[in-house]
Amino acid sequence: MKHPIATLIAVASLPLAASADPLPSWNDTAPKKALTGFVGKVTKESSPDFVPPAERIAVFDNDGTLWAEQPMYFQLFFALDRVKALAPQHPEWKEKEPFASLLKGDVKAALAGGESALAQIVMATHAGLTTEEFERIVTDWIATAKHPKTGKRYTQMVYQPMLELLEYLRANGFKTFIVSGGGIEFMRPWAENVYGIPPEQVVGSSGGLKYELRDGKPVLIKLPELAHNDDKEGKPVGIQRHIGRRPIFAAGNSDGDFQMLEWTTAGKGPRFGLIVHHDDAAREWAYDRDSHIGRLDRALTEAAGRGWVVVSMKEDWTRIHPDEWRP
Amino acid sequence: MKHPIATLIAVASLPLAASADPLPSWNDTAPKKALTGFVGKVTKESSPDFVPPAERIAVFDNDGTLWAEQPMYFQLFFALDRVKALAPQHPEWKEKEPFASLLKGDVKAALAGGESALAQIVMATHAGLTTEEFERIVTDWIATAKHPKTGKRYTQMVYQPMLELLEYLRANGFKTFIVSGGGIEFMRPWAENVYGIPPEQVVGSSGGLKYELRDGKPVLIKLPELAHNDDKEGKPVGIQRHIGRRPIFAAGNSDGDFQMLEWTTAGKGPRFGLIVHHDDAAREWAYDRDSHIGRLDRALTEAAGRGWVVVSMKEDWTRIHPDEWRP
Numbered sequence: 001m002k003h004p005i006a007t008l009i010a011v012a013s014l015p016l017a018a019s020a021d022p023l024p025s026w027n028d029t030a031p032k033k034a035l036t037g038f039v040g041k042v043t044k045e046s047s048p049d050f051v052p053p054a055e056r057i058a059v060f061d062n063d064g065t066l067w068a069e070q071p072m073y074f075q076l077f078f079a080l081d082r083v084k085a086l087a088p089q090h091p092e093w094k095e096k097e098p099f100a101s102l103l104k105g106d107v108k109a110a111l112a113g114g115e116s117a118l119a120q121i122v123m124a125t126h127a128g129l130t131t132e133e134f135e136r137i138v139t140d141w142i143a144t145a146k147h148p149k150t151g152k153r154y155t156q157m158v159y160q161p162m163l164e165l166l167e168y169l170r171a172n173g174f175k176t177f178i179v180s181g182g183g184i185e186f187m188r189p190w191a192e193n194v195y196g197i198p199p200e201q202v203v204g205s206s207g208g209l210k211y212e213l214r215d216g217k218p219v220l221i222k223l224p225e226l227a228h229n230d231d232k233e234g235k236p237v238g239i240q241r242h243i244g245r246r247p248i249f250a251a252g253n254s255d256g257d258f259q260m261l262e263w264t265t266a267g268k269g270p271r272f273g274l275i276v277h278h279d280d281a282a283r284e285w286a287y288d289r290d291s292h293i294g295r296l297d298r299a300l301t302e303a304a305g306r307g308w309v310v311v312s313m314k315e316d317w318t319r320i321h322p323d324e325w326r327p
Numbered sequence: 328m329k330h331p332i333a334t335l336i337a338v339a340s341l342p343l344a345a346s347a348d349p350l351p352s353w354n355d356t357a358p359k360k361a362l363t364g365f366v367g368k369v370t371k372e373s374s375p376d377f378v379p380p381a382e383r384i385a386v387f388d389n390d391g392t393l394w395a396e397q398p399m400y401f402q403l404f405f406a407l408d409r410v411k412a413l414a415p416q417h418p419e420w421k422e423k424e425p426f427a428s429l430l431k432g433d434v435k436a437a438l439a440g441g442e443s444a445l446a447q448i449v450m451a452t453h454a455g456l457t458t459e460e461f462e463r464i465v466t467d468w469i470a471t472a473k474h475p476k477t478g479k480r481y482t483q484m485v486y487q488p489m490l491e492l493l494e495y496l497r498a499n500g501f502k503t504f505i506v507s508g509g510g511i512e513f514m515r516p517w518a519e520n521v522y523g524i525p526p527e528q529v530v531g532s533s534g535g536l537k538y539e540l541r542d543g544k545p546v547l548i549k550l551p552e553l554a555h556n557d558d559k560e561g562k563p564v565g566i567q568r569h570i571g572r573r574p575i576f577a578a579g580n581s582d583g584d585f586q587m588l589e590w591t592t593a594g595k596g597p598r599f600g601l602i603v604h605h606d607d608a609a610r611e612w613a614y615d616r617d618s619h620i621g622r623l624d625r626a627l628t629e630a631a632g633r634g635w636v637v638v639s640m641k642e643d644w645t646r647i648h649p650d651e652w653r654p
């Protein structure tokens with residue numbers, strides 16, 4: 001598999017000296033100093049804080065941490081596009097909520113049904129397919145769909161400073177994982193190209209799977225049931241199940257990441273908890289305690305007391321996206 | 328983490344030329360030729376069968392494939408030892424099956440209750456602990472417990488030719504995973520030392536986990552419920568959930584591995600399916616179609632037609648264990 005972004009970073013850094021800044025999109029403010037200080041001490045064999053490479057596990061939330069999440073999670077845009085594509089096969093949707101509102105373009109009314117409406121949309125658009133069919137659909141969508149507000153492809157709405165951080169950690173012997181509330185099968189098809197994170201290092205919410213033979217060929221069918229909800233308390237559970245050891249580094253941006261940060265930083269030895277704070281209305285979006293999407297309240301209140309580093313997108317990042325633009 | 332066995336192999340091979348045999352415990356029979364031929368063609372960039380390193384995923388069953396499994400799965404010996412250790416806290420077990428029989432030393436009577444008896448034993452001995460407590464118990468047990476028939480430690484009952492195969496594949500850019508019906512939390516504490524396979528590359532059966540705070544510190548509690556049964560159809564499901572791409576190499580030894588072999592070898596491009604056939608009563612055990620443990624029937628019948636390579640422990644392996652001995 002190609003890693004265009006990793007390649008770009010590698011190529012871009014070729015003419016630079018060995019001491020080249022590994023985090024060029026980070027201002028020289030406290031978070032960057034904390035990051036380089038942490039990486040320095042855990043990788044120095046003579047340091048009392050040295051951590052063997054096998055234990056250098058770093059976990060990253062996705063929505064709002066590695067890419068944007070406004071005005072709603074991008075996977076939901078995917079689901080809405082799927083509803084439109086599938087509508088001809090479901091004439092009954094014209095009369096049935098939440099589909100009827102969606103097809104009229106009224107997302108707000110559709111989502112008024114809360115979790116149950118959301119679950120119906122996800123099941124109708126994510127289940128009943130084989131894993132290979134679903135992968136193809138996601139791959140096509142991510143290559144072509146555009147964000148309704150910015151007109152950018154969704155993979156252009158990733159955060160350049162976080163791409164640099166992923167690469168910096170890997171260059172220092174860390175194994176980087178995604179641990180997201182998003183669907184595991186939704187992220188895997190593009191995470192390797194975009195983040196340099198292979199499918200086996202993606203942890204996410206997942207549905208049931210059924211193994212069966214179709215025309216003598218084995219397939220895995222995605223079932224309309226939630227097997228694991230990788231959010232809040234579900235994140236440490238997903239980490240244990242997939243990774244089997246406690247990370248030493250965790251990055252998130254919302255209260256959904258609270259337990260992941262708590263679990264990571266409660267371990268013995270050096271630990272790093274990072275919170276991306278969306279406070280840049282000019283270059284991105286500004287939201288925290290009152291946001292419906294990516295609500296950051298308790299984690300923001302408790303960050304200082306717990307030693308978690310809060311990154312201000314406005315103050316600490318010189319740029320937001322790989323190809324700079326404003327929403 | 329140390330990998331004593333990997334280190335031994337590395338040290339042992341130091342004085343040898345670069346062309347040294349990477350599989351010294353394999354006779355020069357058909358299976359070895361098939362293995363080196365396969366690895367040769369998938370790693371040669373100019374070959375039409377070349378596979379990029381990221382896609383070189385190899386999966387191995389554990390019981391009967393990487394270590395022995397007679398007269399019963401080693402995890403069951405662990406559970407029985409736990410029942411004895413826990414008995415003083417459970418006076419009611421003296422009257423209650425399957426525990427009463429177990430405590431009298433009558434394993435056969437205890438297991439006469441079938442799956443239900445087995446589930447009761449596993450739940451009573453594997454649940455209710457934190458993941459860290461359980462890990463400590465397994466680590467202590469594996470370091471000290473001895474097999475009742477051979478008097479060897481269980482980790483001495485691994486198969487030397489398979490250790491060489493794991494190392495050979497890794498040296499050729501493969502990522503090696505365990506995909507076992509055994510408990511994921513039972514295998515992880517020692518798989519890295521013994522097989523060179525880190526916790527995040529162990530897939531197995533798993534119970535529910537609950538995240539909670541105890542005295543203000545977060546813990547993960549093992550629940551008395553089965554979350555995933557990683558056997559038969561459960562193996563491709565576990566592979567998809569954990570790894571997210573189809574392996575190109577699978578090794579097993581029983582009908583419980585049938586679907587894993589089927590799923591692996593049904594993919595496009597070069598594929599390798601390997602079956603370890605226990606046919607060496609002199610050096611190990613001989614069993615297949617009629618065995619209660621590790622029954623190999625359908626997979627043995629269909630192996631030739633499906634192109635799976637059947638390895639005769641008697642004919643194809645020069646030695647069985649790292650430290651040769653006979654049961």
